Amino acid sequence: MDNLVKPRRYHHATGGWGSLDGMARVEVASKAPPEALRTLSEQNKPEGYMCSSCAWAKPPSPHPAEFCENGAKATIWDLTSKRCTPEFFAQHTVTALAEWEEHELEKVGRLTHPMRYDAASDRYVPVAWDEALEAIGRTLRRLEPRSVTFYASGKAALEPSYLYGVFARMYGNNNLPDSSNMCHETTSVGLKKVIGSPVGTCTFEDLQHCEAIFYLGQNPGTNSPRILHPLKDAVERGCRIVAFNPLREKGLIEFVDPQNPWQMTLGKPTPIADQYVQVRPGGDIAALTGVCKRVLELEDERGGVLDHAFLAEHCHGFEAFAAQVRAAAWDEIERHSGVTRAELERAGDSYVAARSVIGIYGMGLTQQVHGSQAIGMLVNLLLLRGNIGRPGAGCQPIRGHSNVQGQRTVGISEKPELVPLDKLREIFGFDPPTEKGHTTVEFLEALLDGSAKGFVGLGGNLARAVPDHARVHPAWRGMELTAHVATRLNRTHLMPGKESYLLPCLVRAEEDIQAGGPQTVTIEDSFSHIYGSIGRRKPASPHLRSELAIVAGIAKATLPPNPLWRWDEWAGDYRQVRELIARTYPDEFHDMDARMNQPGGFYRGNPAHERVWKTESGKAEFTVPSVWTSHGFDEAPGRYTLVTLRSNDQFNTTVYGHSDRLRGLEGDRMIVLVSPEDMAAANLSEGQKVTLVTDCGEGIHRAVAGLAVTPYDLPRGCLAGYFPELNPLVPLEHHDQLSKTPAAKGVPVRIVAD
Structure with a gap:
């Protein structure tokens, strides 16, 4: 294995001087006038301008600069002089x-x-x-x-x-x-089915009281960098963050606060994730099954782990769910999740050790054929210990557009x-x-x-x-x-x-x-x-x-x-x-x-936050998944699972430049990320041009050619590339079964050398 090519990586923390440099490059490219800087000083503050980038909260006591790299880019891009x-x-x-x-x-x-x-x-x-x-x-x-x-x-x-x-x-x-139909409609449908709310159950204050955060399928460094401030604060007061994602995204590894002069000069980065679980694309259902299995094992061993009063008063379907999890074999869990039993048991221990847990997720869960079931599995985990509807706990999707x-x-x-x-x-x-x-x-x-x-x-x-x-x-x-x-x-x-x-x-x-x-x-x-x-x-x-x-x-x-x-x-x-x-x-x-x-701002309310469940049963619903993986297809020789991504210089389809700094990638967007092990097995070399061909959709040929092979730290069998350049590979019928959200985070493809 010593002769494998080295994966690309970024050797600095999220935030820091790199973030300031990224904003400066976009400012120069857009030729924004000085008034744009005045707008940034007013951004996300009472009686000011609310950022047009992501939908992250605007805290009641804002920082002097209450904007992130991507929010600044969006504002500067809007206020261009061109x-x-x-x-x-x-x-x-x-x-x-x-x-x-x-x-x-x-x-x-x-x-x-x-x-x-x-x-x-x-x-x-x-x-x-x-x-x-x-x-x-x-x-x-x-x-x-x-x-x-x-x-x-x-x-x-x-x-x-x-x-x-x-x-x-x-x-x-x-x-x-x-x-929403393109990204989080799975939340609107799947979350509503199990807790009666089509949106997240947390308030901003909950982040100040949680003792653990399970963070799935979302990249904060690129997609919502302002969340890194409360994550940093949570870690520094002792909160454990367990991250599940196929890519080891820098935003979930370490962060330097650009507003902290000491940390920007003499200090060290703040580690974010206490544990980073590199789950296979679509493997979240199996991985969460493993975490739940560990929780039930600890309950059986010593008791007092589950919140029995909450389960009895507020939940429906627990017995059927618990029976399936207890019957699940560890070798099946490991095979479908791509994660070892020891890693999942460690995650389960972190869950049990925390009195209040928040589950945060993004499009890694929602843009899957069985994304609704993946959301249901996260809710199952939270319900086991009453982690919805009380301070410091809840289920919280991170939305995109503001x-x-x-x-x-x-x-x-x-x-x-x-x-x-x-x-x-x-x-x-x-x-x-x-x-x-x-x-x-x-x-x-x-x-x-x-x-x-x-x-x-x-x-x-x-x-x-x-x-x-x-x-x-x-x-x-x-x-x-x-x-x-x-x-x-x-x-x-x-x-x-x-x-x-x-x-x-x-x-x-x-x-x-x-x-x-x-x-x-x-x-x-x-x-x-x-x-x-x-x-x-x-x-x-x-x-x-x-x-x-x-x-x-x-x-x-x-x-x-x-x-x-x-x-x-x-x-x-x-x-x-x-x-x-x-x-x-x-x-x-x-x-x-x-x-x-x-x-x-003012809070418009959320019944699930108050433990009022607007479901068919009138209670929070445990669900029994019918599949091991959410991507909706079987393994086959030569078949890979493609995940589409946004770069660090991008917000949705808006491309500010060609730098993907936090992944160590610069220049051409026509690339495909491949693990060094898969490159060796397929006899691929770095920079080689290949074509990706969709491996589903009977009778319709879908392909994107001219992609440069780029080594990256990925699970075996996983490929990654940029949205929207690789959207031609996603069949229209390849979508979440309940919401019809396109399943762009789990597309079956094959590699063909150009």
């Missing part, structure tokens, strides 16, 4: 721009004018706002409502999101998928049963549709069968983010209408329908002046707290409109006049929209306008 003008579009056809890399499109800068696609010249050309809105409304009136999808990216604030959902239902459908959870809260949902339709009927005087709408996958299926005719996108780059590019992309341009509310040019805009419009909007950091004066918007974090956000920077162009104004404008142009539908008034004064939200959701949003700027 502009994507009508003159730029005059110089480039859409066909030519479609050949540009994602990063090059982003670098052009902020959109400045509304644009209309002109098929004759294959260019976007300027169009007046009124003309664009009237044309969109005219086409929407012509189309059958069921054929139109209203997508939301997860970044739009509560006020425009609420009106967007109301507009879609007034128009006549519940086709309201959002980016308001993706909030959008669901105020009605962006394809499921009519999750929306108070009776309230909408009472307030707005119409009969909302009751037919279930499209998930993202169902929209794509409609696209392929020709029944999808219109697409309105409230932000995002959906065509780039979805699976199965080779099938989906050619069909995208067959729609009658595509209309995009956007800040920058992206790949989806370069697949115009027969009519297509770019509607440029303000970013959250820019001042939003309407008829009623400066406007504030609100967002919801992963802990169900609501915050006001006000922008103070000068808009990138005088021709920009707010997301809410654009939504109201399209609605007014599409729908018949109605004295109850006061689109102009709502666009002029967002307080009126907050009053509508409070009327629609009185228990959660009462006095919303008065409470939105209080430090730490």
Whole structure:
């Protein structure tokens, strides 16, 4: 084994000087003005600007710099001085721009004018706002409502999101998928099934009282770096963190606080994970079974381990679950998880030793064929000792987009049963549709069968983010209408329908002046707290409109006049929209306008946090998994499991640069990470170009060529590469069984030498 190539790695801690350097490089590349630094000083603070990156909490007592590397990059990127003008579009056809890399499109800068696609010249050309809105409304009136999808990216604030959902239902459908369908819908469905809540059960304060954290399938160093501060604080007061992930991500290994001068100069990094379990992709069900088995063994040996009072009063199905776990063979657990019995017993001992435990997870669990069952297994573990619904304990997904959870809260949902339709009927005087709408996958299926005719996108780059590019992309341009509310040019805009419009909007950091004066918007974090956000920077162009104004404008142009539908008034004064939200959701949003700027936001509540279980049984449900692994396929000779990743210079489909510093990777994104042992077994050499071919999906060939083999510390049989470059390998039908979330963290592939 001594002759194996050495895996790539980063030899420094997360945070520290590397984090500051990463922010500085993006600042230089974006040519952000000095005002961007002023915005960072106001970021995530009461009566300030709420970061448009991830959905991490905004603490009531913020640090002097309450932003992370990725949050700073997002703000700097938004406030670039570069502009994507009508003159730029005059110089480039859409066909030519479609050949540009994602990063090059982003670098052009902020959109400045509304644009209309002109098929004759294959260019976007300027169009007046009124003309664009009237044309969109005219086409929407012509189309059958069921054929139109209203997508939301997860970044739009509560006020425009609420009106967007109301507009879609007034128009006549519940086709309201959002980016949750692409990442955490498994939580919304799977978690709700077992504890009655579609969101996490913790509050920010719980992190100050937990004694152990089980951290699964999420990379904080890249995806939500501000969580590293409370993790560091927890470790320093004695909390043990047990990490489960196929890749040894630096953010879960060690951290240097950039706001601590002593640690930045003379101090040592803070170790984060007390134990790092390198589970196979999809092996979390088996691994958690092993941890639960250890807990039950300790209960059988000495008693007093399980919370029997909690199990009797609050839980259903414990006996069946315990019987399966006790019967599970250790050799099967080890084989399917890729983890030794000793490692899992150690994790079980850490769990039992802690009085309060939080389970944190990310898309490593949700983007699997049986992701709902993996979430159920984590809940099973927490229920054994009553670790849901008390201080310092709970089950907490880490969400991506800053308001993706909030959008669901105020009605962006394809499921009519999750929306108070009776309230909408009472307030707005119409009969909302009751037919279930499209998930993202169902929209794509409609696209392929020709029944999808219109697409309105409230932000995002959906065509780039979805699976199965080779099938989906050619069909995208067959729609009658595509209309995009956007800040920058992206790949989806370069697949115009027969009519297509770019509607440029303000970013959250820019001042939003309407008829009623400066406007504030609100967002919801992963802990169900609501915050006001006000922008103070000068808009990138005088021709920009707010997301809410654009939504109201399209609605007014599409729908018949109605004295109850006061689109102009709502666009002029967002307080009126907050009053509508409070009327629609009185228990959660009462006095919303008065409470939105209080430090730490206001908590909208969560029944499971209070041990009220809105499940079929009225109790928290133990579940018995039907599979050992969540990826949904069997092992086979030559078959690998592919995990798609974001780089350190990336947020979702936005690529800020080509550095993946925390993994020791720089430059080309067209790479595939392979363990040195698998490289040797397959006779692969570092830098060799290979093609990955999907090993499922009968009769359809899916492949990505030109990937450079790169050695990395991975479990045997696991490959990793970048999202969205490897999305063409994910079959549309390869998704979580309950939620239809694409299973991008467990794709069966084969390696073919180029």
